[in-house]
Amino acid sequence: MTVNDIARASGVSRATVSLVLRGSPLVHAETRNRVELELKRQGYVYNRGAANLRRRTSSSVALVINDLSNPFFAEFAMGVDEALVGEGYVTLLGSTGESPARQETLLASLMEHSPAGVILSPAEHSDGERLQRLLGPHTAVLVFNRELPGAGYDFLALDNRRGAWLATEHLLARGHRRIAFFGGHADSSSCQQRRQGYADAMIAAGIPPDPRWLIESAPTRVEASQRTVELFAHARAPTAAVCYNDNVALGLKLGLIARGVRPGLDFALTGFDDIPEAAQTTPPLTTIAVEPRARGRQAAELLLQRVRDRDAPTRQVVAPVQLVVRGSSGAPPS
Amino acid sequence: MTVNDIARASGVSRATVSLVLRGSPLVHAETRNRVELELKRQGYVYNRGAANLRRRTSSSVALVINDLSNPFFAEFAMGVDEALVGEGYVTLLGSTGESPARQETLLASLMEHSPAGVILSPAEHSDGERLQRLLGPHTAVLVFNRELPGAGYDFLALDNRRGAWLATEHLLARGHRRIAFFGGHADSSSCQQRRQGYADAMIAAGIPPDPRWLIESAPTRVEASQRTVELFAHARAPTAAVCYNDNVALGLKLGLIARGVRPGLDFALTGFDDIPEAAQTTPPLTTIAVEPRARGRQAAELLLQRVRDRDAPTRQVVAPVQLVVRGSSGAPPS
DNA sequence: CTGAAAGCGCTTACAG
């Protein structure tokens, strides 16, 4: 079951078997055939770990995800894996569940397997300096989605600002003036960026956003639904809302229905992410498509470029986003 | 950055460093301190691959999933990873997208990384014999969710029959007599098992299921919604439906609403899986909870037991399922 | 308690 066994059985040296395995043209066709037959016959399986040790290479990439149960990241992971497999790498998976502590033990453990690189979607409140120490100065790293303060790594992010800007523009174009930004934690960078895009569009339209139009909520349906009341707690109640993401939008929808407000008729709302459900809910959700699987493939490619060229300048890549207009933004302003 | 460097710098032999690394009590406390200080100072990272090679051990487990974009499997993967990390293993991820061909190349590639075992949720129409040849006779394997015909591997499955039986019993207890089984591909084993549980309950209640009550559909909302019409295409139209899974149930719900039939009021329906959305839709969906994350942990444990005892008899484990009653099954029979 | 030596399964110059 090792090159030795194959070599002995086919009457050549280990070196020759190795050359056959790696497809070298140096070996005679007849010898190659003999060896390959023996390989099949014995059901030989290559020990890539041993080869990596000798060649000082790696054929794995670590993928550390903050929340795999979020379909957005599950799709992202599929895209990463898809692209890596295509390039002959294997994915070492780790899921942190948003815990910086778990993230650190996980990364330490993964690093012992000498991955060629790491794709990291950081847990909230990650300690950039500690992570940098864990990862060492020579590891190829691509950070995804959330900035890692104080670490000079390549970074792939969604164009949060532009996405929220597009959504806000869309509602403004439909005649809305009192537009809320609903949901998200104000201290998360993605929420800040989306709020920025929203504010930019509002100000460009000559409408300074009323602070009462900024409503925080955990990005879950249940909490979003409960916060709905805050939208209408004052005289300048909005007629539309740009939601932090689709989950929040779906929660808001429930909250509106519970109040007898019909989404898409009495009130317009937009989401962010374009999760599969967005198209299937009633009314279907106008939202910002981010194509997580394509982002996964892109992340894998960026990382492998870094693996190949460690000295290239650091890159900040912003992935395109797209407005998808559906029924939920169909309300005329009252 | 290797044991050699540490040994040299702290004035001991490689062997001593190795003993320190593995926490052996053989080494003097003072020596240990000196070595450990040097370990930190140089930022040493253990090369587990090299150690595995020498010790003929493995610290990875391959996890091959047919569809990671399905939240059920994403949760399952999280559970697996969680349990494996706790036992000092790392997860090698692979996603086949239900393609047997991709599954084979993926497994071949993963096997070259010498995993301690493989957790496999087979793609539809997998070729058991070929997979068995790929995996070799010595690999610890746990098959999840879908039977792999002709392979003597440990198998963890949901109790599909009992789940459908519970749902059917529930509808019968509410007075329904004409109950459909809606959705799923009749040639998939999970659909067959669920239909069996449904038929058992119906027959036990003295109601032989009318063949017109068996309606196939791909497990997607769109198709399920389109098939709704078939329920009502004849005189013995059902008053309730046991759905193949939650997605199908949600699709059926849309289809009912489109016809002006109110789910949970004019028509009762149940799902299967208890995806997060089941509790949040209106009316909330009565369904069968399967706890995919717990199943993932269970799968990891079963596999590791097999890793530890290769000669134990093969096991078929059926995971418990649970009826969760919510509003969607609230219709009285008309 | 510590060190010298052999070896895990592979690859790669280097001779021939």
Place this chain on the structure above:
DNA sequence: CTGAAAGCGCTTACAG
């Protein structure tokens, strides 16, 4: 075109 030898980073008997 093929073979003998050294070595990747680690561990583990075996002496001392």
